Amino acid sequence: MRNDGLKLEKIHADMLVIGGGAAGCYAAITAARLNPNLRILVLEKANVRRSGCLAAGVNAINAYIVDNHTEKEYLEYVRWDAEKIIRDDLVLSMAKRFNSVARNLEKMGLVFLKDENGNYVSRGKRNVKINGENIKPILTAELLRYENISVINHVNVTDLLLGERGVCGAVGFAVNYEAAFVVTARATLVATGGAAGMYRPNNPGFSRHKMWYPPFNTGAGYAMGARVGAEMTSFEMRFVAQRCKDTIAPTGTIALGVGAKEVNAKGETYASRYGLSTSGRAQGATTEALEGRGPCYLQTVGISSEQEDDLCRAYLNMAPAQTLKWLESGKSPSHFNVEIEGTEPYIVGGHTGSGYWVDTSRRTTIPGLYAAGDVVGGAPKKFVTGSMAEGEIAAEAILGDLPALPEVDNEILTSLSQDKIAEYSRRMTDGESLYDVFELEEAMQKNMDNYAGGISAKYRYNEKQLTIAQERIAQLTKMASSLTARDMDEMLHIYELIDRLTVCETLIPHLKARHETRWPGFGVNADYPERNDECEYFVNSRRRNGVVEIVKRPLTVGKERYEHTN
Template structure:
């Protein structure tokens, strides 16, 4: 049977492109988690004042942004209201969290911004649960902690849930999808004020002009800045959304915006072929990661000795743990293996019923957010309860 050919891409002349002008009070650029959250919050205040909110997104908000594929945990939940478990029966404070972030990012982060974000995050999580996000709970109805700051979720549909809330808040007629914003417009009378934005449809010959009294840039970050070791198809198989091009940074800087924390960069190491995060394995399942000789690479303290006092922090800052992993590979002691079999066998304590539940959770963790890893296990006949991966 012949494979049906792709639909021929239509071409347009410049004269075919039409201009569409959209007037609004609030314009939100980007329809990922931030954009959808901004739409929901803006609508709360805008409706009372009879104001219009418009969201524009280059993809489709149901599955766009960095959370498009889902997540298996929420990595920042303080539990200030007492809805979650406490680690070591010790409640979390804003001050403790700010100190943790400062140490983990080795002094680069601004504590005022960290506290401002953190003090609002719990309420957002409660809204997610209200909208239908399944959050793990223990026998007492408390959110299950993955680690000190994280809670576990069944988050494959995380983004569709939040997108639906945004649609209901501002109305689907005020959401413009498949429109790529390229530049901000400055007020003709005040060059320190943004008055709108322009962009184009990626599907139709339409040029958009959005006029607004207030503009919120809620686009993603920038990925793929550094070439990976992977070749061919693997070069595009990174964990974070490959579509995060940094366009929001660009348009803001070009318009003259003041930027801060641009030096605050996070580049995680990933396990080959799976490429996804493994927080649940380290924090929930208490797994180790070892080099080709079976040695825990985090024991190589000499590799981070020169980064004291941050090297003495507990836990060791993420950039330094990443450095330890890279150092193992550079020194020829790779590849690095996650000791899944050790962790699952230890946690199950010989109980077949418990072992089955843990194995289900192990697969669910990756099926919720990193299907590549689940496919890798299946394709290589790897049983994570019997062998490292």
């Protein structure tokens, strides 16, 4: 498989979408609908049909404004859950579109549960019930209806091309054959999702990828943005999910579906002691176990056999491992409570607030570069409909901006992309490296777990530990630069590792910069274990000459628009 170079594919598009998940697909669909002459290219690492967070399906639409409720209420709910560190303009602008996105999904063919009057049946104040097993094939069918959208599957984008006046494309490689891709575009939307796999997971052995967030979302968008100096926000607001033990399947379906309460090993309910926010729930199970009252459970004993059957079906539509677990173990939820645990930390802007610092129109701080979905920070709780709403908002901004965006300077881009392609090629021609990519991945995860507040550290960290973590990440980054690949599959793994290491490089300074503990379920800064009202600001960062610089920015309470200034 070794050769002296990769075949080069050069493509030009008006609008490049990196990542064909919910946000990217909907952005492309929106742009194609609004301007049938626009040439749109979607580059997807896997295949849009089953890629990203929705590969397994989704059980409910979790961001919807139910009758008699308002977007403002959603905003206040997010503010409460995220302990104030949110951007009002971002949350409001997506919340205003939740319901129209849901209606469009229904038009595309997604099945919604309806009452006798034809209204969606809600699950609580913000959720509606669907059959979401095939949500991604449905979105893909819609995407492929537009003749001005091209989709290239199985291409891994590693870097953005930054010219003198901003981003004008991207470079990557084919996952299954020896080719490099250089795409030039006047506008680039990054929609690659969040990041999993920096920390040692719950099941570190054979089932190491049985995790909450897709293990294939490696933070590529964060990494490529950080490398071109895009401003990022709130990486220190990590996400730790409370999940079913072993299968890491969702717990909300049980908690909301059959009203099951969390109980500890003594059978005591404990949730009210920690608060009912997402962070509080994660903190509850962890702390109860730490203090000797684990394991914790969702109290399902006594649910009816009909409820049990409905639960089994619901899980088949999004996390089939849980249904299999109940059947195989013989411990059905009507007879045995469901054990729960906290996951390893993730960085994900669709649940918590980590990601690109954008303006209200989802422009990043780099001209020509836009962002949508889990890769965008400041707007937690966006879930599926919010991610799609952001795709729509970004697409509208791109269409408005395009006439003013500069033409691509091909000469600069050719030289920029040549360096990257030479790097890919070198990995295939250089001799075998001492370490392989999986050894370095394990080293990264162990380091982050031990010193940057992973599961074994009970999500706790201090300044000294973070400095150790930072030094090791720097070493591993250097080691990763000389990794070699026997084939394109190994090449993919190498660049996924590099993405994760870049996410760690951003994450650690963020954890150091927040001198308080605001979300104890997501992480405890042991040097400052209490919340401090003086820390009500955003911790942002920008990378300059390889160094991550921290910038603190004020909250934007009550502001419906936000423009970048400096």
